[in-house]
Amino acid sequence: MTEPVFENTKYCKACIQEIPSEATKCPYCQTYQHWYKNPQNYGIMVVWPFLFIMFWNTGVFGNEKFPDYQDDFAVSIEKIVLIQNTKTRLITYKIKNNSDYKWRSINYLVISKKEDELITTITGIDYSWVVQPHAISLLTVKVPYVRGANSWQLKIKDLTVDR
Ligand SMILES: [Zn+2]
Numbered sequence: 001m002t003e004p005v006f007e008n009t010k011y012c013k014a015c016i017q018e019i020p021s022e023a024t025k026c027p028y029c030q031t032y033q034h035w036y037k038n039p040q041n042y043g044i045m046v047v048w049p050f051l052f053i054m055f056w057n058t059g060v061f062g063n064e065k066f067p068d069y070q071d072d073f074a075v076s077i078e079k080i081v082l083i084q085n086t087k088t089r090l091i092t093y094k095i096k097n098n099s100d101y102k103w104r105s106i107n108y109l110v111i112s113k114k115e116d117e118l119i120t121t122i123t124g125i126d127y128s129w130v131v132q133p134h135a136i137s138l139l140t141v142k143v144p145y146v147r148g149a150n151s152w153q154l155k156i157k158d159l160t161v162d163r
Pocket residue numbers: 012013014015016017026027028029030031
């Protein structure tokens with residue numbers, strides 16, 4: 001039995017000498033006892049959160065796609081406001097999300113019709129739009145005047161799932 005040199009000890013991973021248990025670097029052979037304490041590995045620790053975010057955004061962790069969930073959305077008209085002198089309409093749509101996911105960035109189409117005849121379509125994107133799971137979110141769209149149009153149907157083209 002040899003007397004321990006330090007009070008609380010462990011053994012160096014490299015040279016198997018007895019070293020203080022709190023030592024991050026071996027006093028004998030200079031080996032770092034934890035890979036993350038070695039300054040040579042600091043680079044990877046700085047980079048890895050960015051890699052994580054990058055992979056997250058590209059959907060490596062199972063990204064939900066809107067076409068698989070479009071049946072979970074119900075759209076109705078909440079109100080129509082006619083802007084005086086311009087005949088432009090501000091149409092507020094009520095969008096009900098029956099899925100278990102939060103969605104954002106709506107990419108949409110407004111189809112203006114006269115009876116069943118298609119008159120015109122307009123497209124738009126609202127990046128700030130968000131809807132919580134099993135909730136309702138409103139979307140107001142400025143629809144320019146088109147002669148004869150009497151119905152304005154909103155169709156969701158795409159949404160992005162939000163985690
Ligand atoms: Zn050592």
